[in-house]
Amino acid sequence: MELKFTKMHGLGNDYIYINCFDTVIESPETLAITLSDRHFGIGGDGIVLIMPSSIADAKMRMFNLDGSEGKMCGNAIRCVAKYLYDNTIVAKEELTIETLSGVKTLSLYIENGLVEKVKVDMGKAELIPEKIPVLLEGESIIASPITVGTENYEITCVSMGNPHCVVFCHDVDNVKLSAIGPLFEHNALFPDRINTEFIEVVERNRLKMRVWERGSGETLACGTGACASAVAAVLNGHCEKNSDIDVELLGGVLTIHYTDDTVFMTGSCTKVFEGTINI
């Protein structure tokens, strides 16, 4: 079967997008593994299916490099909005997309008729206290101590629809992510596995982040991870609520705005190429 695809990325977090308005993908888990391979496939951090929805303008499903399904993907949802608008499937500058973690509302920034940037209402952040005993002191959360491998870390766990473990550190460039990331991902504390963000506070309201994603390994950016990190930074007293927080990722900068009601994420979305592959 010939399959059409579009390769897109949000700050280098790259996925293979498949229009499923009139195509049915029988086994997206297997397809994600095959197509994402950077040597024997198209290459990407996973695949994203763009489909019809009965409750929103469209629906997305995303699958990591290892075939596991993510409930939400901040970088992919901006690219899905771009795909829908640029291909005149949804001709609206404010649109809704159904995900496994609910319906999200997105506002598009358009230049020369194409979407360049998107602001997403990511919904309310949830803390994950049932997994880790979290101590409260005023409005801040004192990060919880855990031992991973042979090292001790302080973590703050936040759900943005998918689970994140945020670790503050002093020199993020020198974190040995390929060694430490898998130890967090497969730690017994997280039976569903976890996305782990290592965060250096650059200055008030500016963070530097590297991420080890559940199911994909180190990626150049993670939208839900940037939101979770900004929330954790506010709760730990490093950043302020109700103001823009810039998160520097390997692939660029995301701007996060955390309020009592929701978390907003603003960032770019880019089409790289489209093609056809025999599967």
Ligand SMILES: N[C@@H](CCC[C@H](N)C(=O)O)C(=O)O
């Ligand atoms: N890259 C993403 C998150 C993708 C899903 C994640 N790996 C999971 O399994 O929860 C983002 O931009 O948010």
